[in-house]
Amino acid sequence: MDLLKVENLCKTYGKGENEVKALDNVSFTVPKGxxxxxxxxxxxxxxxxxxILGGVDRPTSGKVFLDGQDVYAQNNxxxxxxxxxxxxxxxxxYNLIPVLDAEENITLPMIMDGRKPDQKHLDELLELLQIKERRHHLPSQLSGGQQQRVSIGxxxxxxxxxxxxxxxxxNLDSKNSAEIINLMKKSNRDFEQTMIIITHDENIALQCDRIITxxxxxxxxxxLVGIK
Amino acid sequence: MKFEMLLARKYIFSQKRHTLLTICSIVIAVTLMALLFTGYSTLQSCMREAAYAQAPYHMRFTDITAEQALKLSRLPEVESYKKASMPDKTIRLDIMLKPKSIGDIHTYVEDVANRELGMDYSKLEKWREGHLDVNYDLVERDLIDDNGRKDRVQLYCIFFVFVIMIALTLRLIIDTAFEISSKEREQQFGVLQSVGATPKQIVGIMTMEGIMLSVVGIPIGLAVGTAVAYIAFRKIAASGIADVFYFGDKADEVLKFNANPIMLAMAAVVSIAWVLFSAYGTGMRVIKKSPVEAISARDNNVKKVRRHTLMGMIFGWTGKLTSRNARRQPKRYIITILSLTLSLSLFAGVGSTIEAVTNFEEAIFAADADSDMYISTEYSIFDKTGYRPIVEKLEKSKYFSHIYIDHGINAFTKNKARMAITYVNEDSYNRAFFGKPPISYDELKNSGGYILVTDDEVYSGLDSIELTFNSLNMAEKYIEEYNQKVKEDPESYLFDKGSLYMDFIHKASEDGTLKRDASNVFKIVKTCPVPVNENSYMYSDQDQNDYYAGNLIATIDQYEETENTMFGNFDYGISIECDLAHPRYHMPAIEFINANKDMQLSFDFFYEVHNIRTITSAFSIASNFITVLIALVAIVNMINIISTGIINRQSELASMECVGMTKWQLYKMAVIEGLQYTIFGAAGAIVLCILMIFATEQFLIAVQIMTPEGVGSLIKISTPTIRILGATGFTLLVSIAAAIVPLKRMQKTSLIDRIRSVE
Structure with missing residues (x-):
């Protein structure tokens, strides 16, 4: 079952002579998981x-459907x-908020939503991310790898x-890179989450189900790659 | 320096918006500084002019010979002199000295008198009386003697301490302008460093930019500041303040605006120093980041945050974020809160003080002087129609709208309670009942009776009352003595027999010769309660030691029917009170009274009230200017800190939007940010005002101007609080605008561009 469907996606920057086509009629689908x-x-x-897939930037033309819902048919x-x-x-x-500690950064989207974070779920996630001991540390007090774990969290x-x-x-060294990818793979496997990863690293790409160039x-x- | 100049020039012309903001900030800061310096020099100049106007010389020699005058005029210290021949052939010489120190003026004067006029030192002091007048005030102000110089240095020191305090706050305005401008170029500075620019060169670019912008901003600021100072000066001068403090003929000439070039140059130097410090400081902050950090423009060096905050408790996570953001720049945050606190409390303090002074002044004058003038007359209390020609004259002059006569004596009821008997004319009758008399004046007149004004129910329903008069029958010896005194010095006692009369009453009371035995029965036509008005002069006193049962009021025509025995055997003049028909009749009315020999102006309340109001209004204008000055600093600082904070957090805010923050949540956070400054500023101001009121009251109690019972009567805490809350509302609106405007502008840039500024 396709979770994500991209139809004729175009994105153009600038006008006239300065026009740059960043995306030119891109279409594809991604099944769940x-x-x-x-x-x-x-x-x-x-x-x-x-x-554009994340709802951060609007396409010049084309559509993005997530679970059947037209993403850009929505208001801001x-x-x-x-x-x-x-x-x-x-x-x-990472783009973490420097004044919030690790735990607060992780729970930020839920706090914004006016919902109370589930403490058990948070503990499990911190455990999974291996930053339970540093949950009350500010981003400036964390290493690059730990900051990226918070960002993943x-x-x-x-x-x-x-x-x-x-x-x-x-932005990470090879050891941290491997750990982060393993974490993402585990999350993909355990929670059946669909993941789209932009990378320059061929090894990481090869660990995915599919590669779009x-x-x-x-x-x-x-x-399709098929090596997991 | 070529590289720095080139880059500085390029940045100035390419970043027009920032250039304009920085120039505006410099102009505001310099304007305020120029206003301060010009105000100070104008005050000095006015005080000098007042000293000169009082006596237009440094030294005046009188009763000297032509030869002595010649010797004195040739003294090397003399700059100019005026010689006048007197009718007795002596000379009067006014000398102005050169503006350089002559040491101690007393020693100098003695030496000159000894050397040039041959006066012996031992006889000098006596000789000086009638021969020499030194205008010490002018000598000091023209810095001719050492004491004047010392005083001036002390004054300058106090002034500069004040300037430094203001300067520190004002510098923030320029500082933030440079920071906003540099923040957006941080990446470019990183790139410049990465391609070989030294940190010194980066600092040099910022400093050069400061110098270039100063060239434009400082002259404009000086011009605007001088213009604003001139406008303020004209306003203060127009309030008539000169007439209050200077009693000479040419009061207006004493007030001279003085834009002293030296003071303006000092203001310029202080301003240039700030701009350079700010530019240099910003440059130093820029180079603290490594080129890589600057290029990636990451700003996550927050080391410590407060977990539980008041704003967090009130507004939830947005409040918490706001509170934590404020502590990223704790120094600037505290200075802004402090300047807000100071300006709010100044605004409220000045307003409340003026209101308190005005209320106090109105209370005093309303209680003690519910008319414009007191006129003493010489008509006898035994001459029952003696007042008529005087009243006619006053009415005929057309200078007066109301003429009040109230002639009263004290009496006692059978149970020894006091009761005042007052005979009034129509104006006075209406005034006594605050325009609402129980029956009309004519009704009272026709009835031939009295109105009993009392709050004591014992006296209600009476048709008549028998009273014993406090009629002051004195022994013959005192009357003789009194008459003798008046005869000996008729001029002194012409219109002022009252105090002499009181002296004799005391004497007679002490030796028991004062008789109070006359009595009469008074017909009561109406009984009514004492008018409820704090300014009522009628008695409603429940003091057991001196109990006033009430007041009997009758018309002046009724007074004409009374027996002279009611008033004892002692004659004295009676006062008439008047209200001016128009303020412009004040001087003509005084001239009219002075021209009439049977009356004398004993108290001019109109003049006193006018003076106090003039002082209050001048104080109000001057203090409002200072309040506006400080408020401007606080508001500009607040606008700068809020907008800088938002611009600096551009990428961070974009990150929040990326993880789902809505536009309204963003705006809410900005509003809370503004609220945070205003809440803390207002709370600080209220606390400060309460402390100031408490300290003032304690001081007044300590110097015995106020009794402990009077605490709370000077200024009620609610008065400044209401003002602070009003001003806080305005500040809140400004702060919201300061947050919303950059946010709105930021929203025009796509989320991607803002996010990319991080990556």
Missing amino acids: QMLAVIGPSGSGKSTMLH KNLAIFRRRQVGLIYQF RALFTSPQVILADEPTG LADGKIADDK
């Missing part, structure tokens, strides 16, 4: 596509709620249907 890697050279449109407020409840975003530079905490990760290991805003290749 699939772990998808998006690769491609710089400027191929990977991050743009991820942002509902789009924010969509981001809060249905997607989890992971960035290369924030993406996972509301149990969204899709996790979108933009080079989640791009983007070039000049178009899908140049789309293949």
Whole structure:
């Protein structure tokens, strides 16, 4: 069953002579629980596509359906709620809130929603992320790897249907990278979450179910990998 | 320096919005500083002019010979002199000295008198009386003697301490402007460093930018500040303050606006110093980040946060975030709160003090002077129609709208309670009942009786009452003595027999010769309660030691029917009170009274009230300017800190939006941020005002101006509190605007662009 459906997605920046097509008529579907890697050279449109899938940036044309719902048919407020409840975003530079500690950063989307975080669920997640001991540390008091775990925790905490990760290991050493990918794989397996990961690392891509290669805003290749 | 200049120029012209903001901030800060310096020099100048106007010389020699005058005028210290020949052929010489120190003026004067006029030191002191007048005030203000110089240095020191205090707060305005501008270029500075610019060069770019912007901002600020000071000066001068403090003929000439170039230059120097410090400081902050950190523009170096905050408890997670954000720049946060506290309490304090002074003044004058003038007359209490020609004259002059006559004596009831008997004319009758008399004046007149005004039920329903008069029949010896005194010095006692009369009453009371035995039965036509008004002069006193049972009121025509025995055997003049028909009749009315020999102005309440109101209004104008000045600093600081905070957190706020924060949640956070400043500022101001009121009351009790029972009567705590809350509302609106405007502008940039500024 397809969870995500992308139809003729186009994104253009600038006008006239300065017009740049970041995405050019991209269409694909992602079934529920699939772990998808998006690769491609710089400027191929990977991050743009991820942002559009996450409800962060509106496409110039085309549609994105998540679980049958037209994402961009919603107003801005509902789009924010969509981001809060249905997607989890992971960035290369973590984008944590410096004044909130690890636990507060993780629970932030739920707090925004006016819901009380489930303490048991939080404890389990902190355990899984191996940052239980550092739950009350501020981002500045955490290592890069720990900050990325917090960022993953924030993406996972509301149990969204899709996790979108933009080079989640791009800023980490190999040991931390491996741990983060294992964590994401475990989450994918245990919670049956759909994951779309942008990466430059071929090893990471090969650990996914499927690899889409983007070039000049178009899908140049789309293949199943099957090694897990 | 070429590189720094080039980059500074490029940034100034490419970042027009920031350039404008920085120039505006410099202009505001310099304007306030110029206002302060010009105000100070104008005050000095006015005081000097007042000293000169009182006596237009440093030294005046009188009763000297032409030869002595010549010697004195040739003294090396003399700058100019005026010589006048007197009718007795002597010379009067006014000398102005050169503006350089002559040491101690007393020693100098003695030396000159000894050397040039041949006066012996031992005889100098006696000789000076009638021969030499030194205008010490002018000598001090023109810095001619050492004491004046010392005093001036002390004054400058006090002024500069004040300037430094204001300057520290004002610098924040410029500081934040530079920071906003530099924050958006942080990545560029990182890039510059990564391609080889040294930290010194980066600091140099910022400093150079400061110098260039100063060239534009400081002259504008000085010009605007001088203009504002001039407007304030004209306003204060127009309030008539000169007439209050200076009693000479040319009061207006004493007030001179003085934009002293040296003071303005000092204001400019202080301003340049701030701009350079701010620019340099911002440069130093920029280079604290490594090029990589600057390029990635990450700002997550928060080391410690407060877990439980008041704002968090009230507003939940948005309040918590707001509170934590404020502590990212604790120094600036505290300074902004403090300047808000100070400006709010100043605003409320000044307003409440003026209100209290006005109330106090009105209470005093309403209780003691419910008319404009007291006129003493010489008509005898035994001459029952003696007042008529005086009243006619006053009425004919057309200067007066109301003329009040109330002539009363004290009497006693059978049970020894006091009762005042007062005979009044129509104006006075209406005034006694605050325009609502129980029966009309004519009805009372026609009845031939009295109105009994009392709150004591014992006297209600009476048709008549028998009273024994306090009629002050004195022994012959005192009357003789009294008459003798008046005869010896008729001029002194012409209109002032009252105090002499009181002296004799005391004497007669002490030796028991004062008789109070006359009595009469008074017909009561109406009984009514004492008018409920705090300014009522009628008695409703329940003091057991001196119990006043009430007041008997009758018309002045009724007084004409009374027996002279009621008033004892002692004659004295009676006062008439008047209200001016129009304030412009004040001077003509005084001239009219002075021109009439049978009356004398004994008290001019109109003048007193006018003076107090003029002082209050001048104080109000001056203090309002200072309040506006400090409020402006506080508000600009608050706007800067809130908007800088939002601009600095651009990427962070975008991150929150990415994980689901709605626009309204974002705005709510911004509103709470503004609320945080205003709540703490207002709370601080209220506490400060309460402390100030408490301290003032304790001081007044200590110096015995106020009794402990009077605590709370000076200024009620609610008065400044209401003002603070009003001002807080305005501040809150400004703070919300300061947060919403950058947020709105930020919303125009896509979330992606804001997020990318992080990546």
